[in-house]
Amino acid sequence: MESFRVLETPGHADGHLSFFREKDGVLIIGDVATNMNLLTTFTGLHLPPSMFTTNQDVNINSLKKLKALDPQIICFGHGSVLVNKNKKFETFVDKLTI
Template sequence: MIEIAKNVYQLPLLPRNSINCYVVDDLLIDAGIRASASKILKSIKSHKINAHLLTHAHADHQGSSSLICERLSIPLWTSEKEKNNAESGRVVDDYPNPRHFVARFQQLNWAGKGVKVSQTLKEGDEVGSFTVIETPGHSIGHISFFRESDRVLIAGDALVNMNLLTTLVGLNTPPALFTTDTYQMKESVCKLNKLNPSVICFGHGPVLHNDKGQLEKLVERMGC
């Protein structure tokens, strides 16, 4: 695990930070793909985890959730609108084209089994030292997590910091191929910018220290 801030750790699950999950306080946020379970469990073995949270229930975030929750005997928490996908394991149903070959590949090879959701989260809920921020668009019920004291943002896939095809680093919005509502996604990015985050942690790409106004520049290009 890589320490990002106080009680915030990044777990890079694939090379070049192409898929990440995070430990914040006593919580595990996201769980990579199905093959990520052993790496996650090894990384957190000396860290007490009391709950598992999803930013959203896509295959590269919930892939190891069932095994992690079962092995650690911990509950799963999601937003209300992500609950159905998380419990059913049908994680590409809200893609623009669930029959696309990439979507079918992810469902078949990356997605994990469904897990009962023990608690649903909404805007303003406190989870550890973070606050839930509703950031729909990439998925129907996507949520992010923000800590006001040091302005650390766990963005999930509301933003990405790499090109998912080339793995070149760069701040952007996620591809339309995997995004339910691009207009709503834009609104969520503008909402996150108003928080003025100093550190941004992504599902895809390296952690970004926003000291050069990178997010503000992206928002300007988007026309917020």
């Protein structure tokens, strides 16, 4: 049984952690990003709202670090699981600027 690797992903909150299992590419990112609009609940990738994020620039850097893992399945604190077949997550992160 392969364990999840613990990754420091600050920005949304100090001490925020994400978890990655390399054997199948499962990434649990919590609140570094959401897969839903928090107002409408429509599915789609978004940054967490600035008012609930300690440092958005650091958060974006954490997302760039997670992108490099080539995740296949991404689990969020808010929104449905994303099966990342079309590299939707990477496209989203590539559009983010600091």
